[in-house]
Amino acid sequence: MTAPQARYRLGVDIGGTFTDVLLFEEGTGALTALKVPSNRQDPEEAIISGLTTLRDRHGVAPEAIGYFSHGTTLGVNTLLERDGAEVGLLVTEGFRDLLELRRLRLPQANNLYAPRPQALVPRRRVAEIRERIGHDGVIIREIERADVVEKARGLIEQGADNIAICFLHAYRHEDHERKAKAWILEEFPDAYVITSAELWPQQREYERGLISVINGYIGARMRRYFATLQSKTAQLGLTTRIFSTKSNGGVMGLDAAGDRPVETLLSGPASGVIGAGFVGRLIGDDKILTLDMGGTSVDMAVIDGEVPYSNENTVGDFPVLLPAVDVSAIGAGGGSVAWLDAEGVLKVGPRSAGARPGPACYGRGGVEPTVTDAYAALGIMTSILGGEMELHIDKARVALATLGDRLGLSVEETADAILQVATANIYAETVPQLARRGVDAHDFSLLSYGAAGPTHSFLLARELNLRRVIVPPMPGLLCALGCLVADLRADFVRSLWHDSRDLTDAQLNATYDQLQQDATAWLDAQQVEVAETRIIRSADICYHGQSFELNVIFPDGPISREQIETLFHDRYAQVYGYADRSSPIRVLEARLQIIGQTPKPDFTDIRPFSPTARKDVTERRLYENGQDGVAKVYQRAALEPGFTFEGPAVIEQYDTTIYLPAGFRAEIDPWFNLIGERLS
CATH class of the missing domain: 3.40.50 (Rossmann fold)
Structure with a gap:
């Protein structure tokens, strides 16, 4: 008798440089990871390549996949590039x-x-x-x-x-x-x-x-992409429904995404924050500063108990009012190009070398020095994809030497300067983000992910007074993990713009009842089994004469005008330290978010993925922070819970390289996270 076919869940994140593919086997909990070069002209081709590799190399037939969710930068890139x-x-x-x-x-x-x-x-x-x-x-x-x-x-x-x-x-x-x-x-x-x-x-x-x-x-490009994706995956034998992640951290079917593609603009960064929040809940840490450093940009968010949301997002030149996970982005990824301005000052980014030609060390024709070339020249990185792709250190040095000659610096000094400038760029974005939310960096852990996040996270932690650094088991694929654990989620709004004294309790509750009916109809239309449904009601409220409002979340059950006024004053006092409880307030927007919680895979044993069984520990010379040194080189998949070590050290794994500088100690926790703390 033929054994029953295993069922799998697939999460895919299409980035500007690589497409991350994460496969989860529901029966055993085993994870399989792939990183495939992205194809900007035909983004679905990276997914087809990933599915083909899973079939041919790992024996996973497309028809064995029972859940497939993915995020893409196609929409936001179309808007930013104005094509x-x-x-x-x-x-x-x-x-x-x-x-x-x-x-x-x-x-x-x-x-x-x-x-x-x-x-x-x-x-x-x-x-x-x-x-x-x-x-x-x-x-x-x-x-x-x-x-x-x-x-x-x-x-x-x-x-x-x-x-x-x-x-x-x-x-x-x-x-x-x-x-x-x-x-x-x-x-x-x-x-x-x-x-x-x-x-x-x-x-x-x-x-x-x-x-x-x-x-x-x-919309036209997105609908064409969705249609092509469904057609080509069906030809491979994929039968499950395909979902797209949304800017608000949820997912929706491709038909709905094709009708409302604007809701997917920030789906990639949102998926990463959802994945980071999932890891934080798994280990019992709800104060997380996320650092998602990919090949093109760095995305940052502050999780203080809950995943942060914003109704005032900006994409390029345009404000986008749709609710989205609150993420700030700067052009300082691993592929960011280092250059000199008119005054001869070293700059890093925002322009990126992308996947092709990519950094000079990729050997694909790139000649401009990048952050990744700096890693390579300093000895921090010698290969990527678990050794499948060796870096051309000589070509990185040639690119850096061209820039170094103009600065009067050696190759190593130039590379070190590039990392310092990149760190300063990230630091300059991080500090205002923390100040805007009124939080102390020392109370937060830095959770780093993305292909370059773990490589750079301890350099940033050295500048910030952070509690600790968390590197999840598969940091280069955390956005894909976020796709796997995301819930169905949709937002609904009604503009009121009334003085609270002019609103009756009946009007308020009727408004939210109608919003809930619309939300329930949306969830039913997705035709997806959910484990639990949650409703979050809130309103944008301000004092008379104010130009900016606060979003106030309401408790479950019927709401009264008096409750709204009290909740607003309390929230205002929390944010600004003072509230004028005698002043009239205006209720601007009534908001409702529905969350259909999907069944979650059991990720209690997320081991770092490794295509090989290497467990060797070697040594490597490197130069960083103005000093020569010798670093131990570990294989991440061989590090068991309880293992501790000190920097300088390099930890290699399939989806990233972790750099632990001198002055830090690291330990592998029970969930296979690498936890790093500064030595006293």
Whole structure:
């Protein structure tokens, strides 16, 4: 009799340099890891390559995979590189310059000559519709089908077959937007039409219209990618449903992601923070500073009990109001290029060498020195992918020598200077993040991941007064792990903008009841079995006259106006140290998040993955922090819980290289995490 086929869960994170593939066997808990070079033109090809390798090298047939979730940078890269689809925008008459006026704020407040960000939709492709609904829902001017169809035809004739609609006050009264969409699709069934109210019904016309435009701008490419991915994986024999991670740390099916691709913009960084939070809960540490250092950028987040969220995210030149995991990014990854500015000052990033040609030490034609070349020249790294890819140290030295000659430094001194500048860049971003949240670095552990995070984390810890450094068993694939453990999650909003004294308890509870109905319908439509459903209700509230608001989370059960006022004052006092409890407050946005908690794999024995059985301990000469030294070189997969050692040391594993400088001690904990602390 044929043995029952094993079931697997697959998590994939498509990064700018590598695509990380993490396979979990549900029966045994065994993990298999792969890193495949990303293909920016055809991102699905990296996934196909990973699935083929799993089948041919590890004997895992695609049909044995029962769960598959992945994150991709395709949407955000399309937006940042401005090579998306042609989009047309329909607005209320008189608001044609919505995208040009923005918020009338200078992008750089201290620079009167800063260039104005270019709108995604040029003014010629913005059409005005003769319609108007007042804020109270009274129709001031009825919308006409002929006007809508005529304007839509003009946009489509210009090549804009993706049409966004944003009418005044549609966040509260969407009848005109809904009619316009229906009329356009009746006349032009092949067009893609999105309304601002169905996507994100929040007050603030510019931001609401911009989200709709972004959704159309990246939508064509995303839908084409999703369709190609489903087709090619099906040809390989994959039968399970494919999920995409979202900016808010949740997942949704590809059909929903194709309709609302704007929700996936920050899915990659969000997956990493979700994975970091999972590791923190596993070991009982809820104060985590995350450091995700990949080949292109460094992403940072502060987990203080809960994964942080923000409703004011910025992607490139554009504000994105959709809730997302609160992550800050800087261009200082392992592939970041070192260069000299006009004054001869050494800079690192934000430009990256990418995967091809990549750093000079990759031997793929790169000639500019990068952070990875600095690691190689100093002796910190000699190979990657568990020895599958040897680094060309000689080519790294040649690239560094070209820069060093201009600085008057040796190759080693130049490489050391590059690491110091990269560390300073990360430090300069970290300190404001901690200050903004009012937290003390000493109370937090630094959890590092990404291909280069563990290589650089102790260099940063040397500058910050951090409690300890945590390197999870598979740090280079933590974003893929985040894809595996992410829950179904969706956010819903209704704009109120009322004085709290003008709101009745019945109005408040009716608003949240409607939001919960919408959320439950969304979760049911995903057709996924969940272990538990959670509802989180909150509101954005401010004092009268304030320009910025606080998000206040409410307890379960019916809510009263008095409760909201008390909760806001308490939250305000917590953040600012003072609250004026006699001042009136305004309730701006009612928010609800639904979480469908998916069954979690048992990750209590996450051993570092190793394609080989090497257990040898060697020594290697290196130069760092201005000093020569000899470091012991360990194989991570051979380190058992309870093993302790001191720096300088290099720990090699398949998905990363860990550098433990002198002055630090490390221990392997019961969950196979490497825990590093400063020697007293």
